[in-house]
Amino acid sequence: NAGVMQNPRHLVRRRGQEARLRCSPMKGHSHVYWYRQLPEEGLKFMVYLQKENIIDESGMPKERFSAEFPKEGPSILRIQQVVRGDSAAYFCASSPTSGRTEAFFGQGTRLTVV
Amino acid sequence: QQPVQSPQAVILREGEDAVINCSSSKALYSVHWYRQKHGEAPVFLMILLKGGEQKGHEKISASFNEKKQQSSLYLTASQLSYSGTYFCGTELPGSSNTGKLIFGQGTTLQVKP
Numbered sequence: 001n002a003g004v005m006q007n008p009r010h011l012v013r014r015r016g017q018e019a020r021l022r023c024s025p026m027k028g029h030s031h032v033y034w035y036r037q038l039p040e041e042g043l044k045f046m047v048y049l050q051k052e053n054i055i056d057e058s059g060m061p062k063e064r065f066s067a068e069f070p071k072e073g074p075s076i077l078r079i080q081q082v083v084r085g086d087s088a089a090y091f092c093a094s095s096p097t098s099g100r101t102e103a104f105f106g107q108g109t110r111l112t113v114v
Numbered sequence: 115q116q117p118v119q120s121p122q123a124v125i126l127r128e129g130e131d132a133v134i135n136c137s138s139s140k141a142l143y144s145v146h147w148y149r150q151k152h153g154e155a156p157v158f159l160m161i162l163l164k165g166g167e168q169k170g171h172e173k174i175s176a177s178f179n180e181k182k183q184q185s186s187l188y189l190t191a192s193q194l195s196y197s198g199t200y201f202c203g204t205e206l207p208g209s210s211n212t213g214k215l216i217f218g219q220g221t222t223l224q225v226k227p
Contacts, residue, residue: 004155031213035217041220042116042217042218042219043215044217045216045217048212048214055212056214091155091156097213098212098213100143100144100161100205101161101213102161103158103213104158105156105157105158108155
């Protein structure tokens with residue numbers, strides 16, 4: 001059973017470009033969470049999705065950031081018009097149910113904006 | 115809302131013990147502990163669900179005092195492989211149906227031979 005798969009592992013974008021980060025949850029997991037981690041800091045919750053639904057996006061910046069988890073395919077975190085401050089590691093986690101259960105993290109995508 | 119972890123960093127010799135604390139100003143629904151090595155994904159250690167519950171995994175155990183809104187992670191007879199950054203993630207009652215975690219700032223543990 002493969003773990004949570006994220007790609008790409010490393011992504012370099014110029015300011016103003018778009019970044020698309022993909023996350024395939026573990027088999028049988030329908031709950032996906034995105035977290036952002038700045039260097040030497042903790043993980044900050046961004047968004048929680050179930051298939052075709054955004055359940056909690058309280059941690060998402062109001063502009064430029066969006067997320068989806070379509071019926072088929074991976075979850076996508078999209079950042080439009082990237083700025084230097086978007087440089088961070090973005091982790092995806094999945095779980096079989098919501099709440100009070102272990103979440104499995106992917107290896108993360110390290111976004112660098114130049 | 116972010117839980118506070120202490121200490122921020124600790125250096126141990128192999129075989130020594132350590133305690134990492136996690137305190138919240140909010141009532142907690144559950145506490146999750148993760149370990150992250152540099153450049154890698156956080157790895158789940160354990161989850162604590164009830165007041166006063168204690169769980170263990172080999173030489174790593176944890177307690178959860180619901181009343182005090184605190185959790186502690188105990189590492190006994192530390193090994194080199196224990197090195198990394200430890201995060202507590204808290205689930206608040208209002209978010210009990212989502213699994214959303216609010217993480218502390220992390221405690222860096224370095225175990226030396």
